[in-house]
Structure formats: C-alpha cells, structure tokens
Amino acid sequence: MTSRRALSLLSTAILVSALGDFLAVIPLALRLQHDSGSGLVVAGLFIALWTPVVVLAAPAGLLVDRTDPRRALIAISALQALVAVALAFADSTGAILALTALLGCGVAVANPAEFALVPAIARSDGKLKAANGRIESARYLGYTLGRCSAARWRPEAARASRCSSTPRASPSSRSSPSRSARADAADPRTRTSAARATASSSSSATAFSGSSSRWRSRRCSS
Numbered sequence: 626m627t628s629r630r631a632l633s634l635l636s637t638a639i640l641v642s643a644l645g646d647f648l649a650v651i652p653l654a655l656r657l658q659h660d661s662g663s664g665l666v667v668a669g670l671f672i673a674l675w676t677p678v679v680v681l682a683a684p685a686g687l688l689v690d691r692t693d694p695r696r697a698l699i700a701i702s703a704l705q706a707l708v709a710v711a712l713a714f715a716d717s718t719g720a721i722l723a724l725t726a727l728l729g730c731g732v733a734v735a736n737p738a739e740f741a742l743v744p745a746i747a748r749s750d751g752k753l754k755a756a757n758g759r760i761e762s763a764r765y766l767g768y769t770l771g772r773c774s775a776a777r778w779r780p781e782a783a784r785a786s787r788c789s790s791t792p793r794a795s796p797s798s799r800s801s802p803s804r805s806a807r808a809d810a811a812d813p814r815t816r817t818s819a820a821r822a823t824a825s826s827s828s829s830a831t832a833f834s835g836s837s838s839r840w841r842s843r844r845c846s847s
Contacts, residue, residue, distance in 0.1 A: 689741055705732075708727045708728050
C-alpha cells in the first residue's frame with residue numbers, strides 16, 4: 626500500500642470517527658436532559674467521556690509505544706464499536722454514563738495510536754507537515770459535521786419534551802361536569818330552588834309589565 630493511499634484511509638477513518646463521536650454525544654446529552662431534567666447529569670456525561678482521556682494519557686502512550694500502533698488502533702476501534710452498539714440499547718442513566726466512560730478509555734488509546742501512525746506513513750515521502758495538516762483537517766471537519774448533524778435533531782427533541790410535559794385532561798375530568806350536572810338535576814332541593822327562582826323571575830316580569838301598562842294608560846288619559 627502506498628503512503629498516499631494509507632494517508633487517505635487514515636484521514637477518512639478519523640473523519641468518520643470524529644463525526645460519530647459528536648453525532649452520539651449530543652443526542653445522548655439531550656436525552657439525559659429530557660429524562661432527568663438535571664444539568665448535573667448532562668455535565669456528568671461529558672466528565673465521564675473526557676476524564677479517562679486525561680487520566681489515561683500517559684499509560685495509553687506507553688502502551689502504544691510498546692505495541693504496533695496499527696494493531697492497537699484496529700483493536701480499540703472494534704471495542705469502541707461494541708460499546709457504541711451497547712449505548713444504543715442503554716436505558717438507565719448509570720448505564721449510559723458507564724458506557725460513555727468506556728468510550729473515553731478507547732479515545733485515550735486511539736489518539737496516541739493515530740499520532741504514531743502519521744509519521745510512519747508520511748516518513749517515506751518527506752511530507753510529514755502536509756500529512757499532519759490533512760489528518761487534523763479531517764478530524765475537525767468531522768467534529769463540525771457531527772455538531773451540525775446532531776443540531777438538526779434538537780428541535781424534534783425539544784418538541785417531544787414539550788408534548789410530554791403538557792398536561793392532558795383525563796376522561797374522568799372531562800366527564801366530571803356532566804356528572805355533577807346530572808347529580809344536581811337529580812337532587813330534589815335543587816329542583817325546588819330552581820322552581821322558586823323561575824317563579825320569582827316570572828312574577829317580577831309580570832309586575833313590571835303591569836306597571837308599564839298603567840303608566841301608559843295614565844299618560845293617554847292626561
């Protein structure tokens with residue numbers, strides 16, 4: 626395999642890996658925010674992801690130096706793929722955080738393996754600076770595309786959150802006014818009070834009409 630082809634394969638793999646990282650982490654953060662409603666849980670997700678990268682940086686570098694970087698990268702990438710599949714089926718917050726920490730451990734080993742492969746690939750044609758620039762450009766292009774792709778799902782997640790938090794009237798609450806109305810109609814005291822109110826309003830209307838007719842007759846006689 627030529628160095629140019631090997632560099633193309635490595636840069637493509639790094640682009641896809643970086644895209645997948647943010648395409649997974651951002652929806653996971655939105656899901657934890659929706660399920661728990663706690664910013665501390667969302668912060669815990671990123672702590673679980675990046676803490677192993679910092680803590681295991683030195684041991685991971687020593688491990689890559691003592692092994693073949695290519696084989697180490699293939700093995701750790703396969704393990705990360707298995708963890709990502711398990712994350713797709715994780716339900717509890719604890720399982721999501723634990724699997725995310727395992728992904729962070731994989732990142733801690735994959736990063737030095739990638740950095741060790743670039744000089745080995747580009748050393749033959751003396752274009753190490755160009756190779757490093759191509760690798761890092763592919764990495765940050767993947768980060769950008771991952772953020773943009775995950776951001777398109779944010780309105781759907783927010784809409785689902787609003788729909789799930791909107792209270793809905795239960796069938797019993799919707800039918801309660803009609804039941805109370807039927808109960809009031811069945812009560813004898815309610816029927817008596819209604820009859821009295823109707824009789825009172827009818828007598829008031831009769832008295833008003835009688836007084837109006839007497840006033841008109843007096844005006845005509847005068």
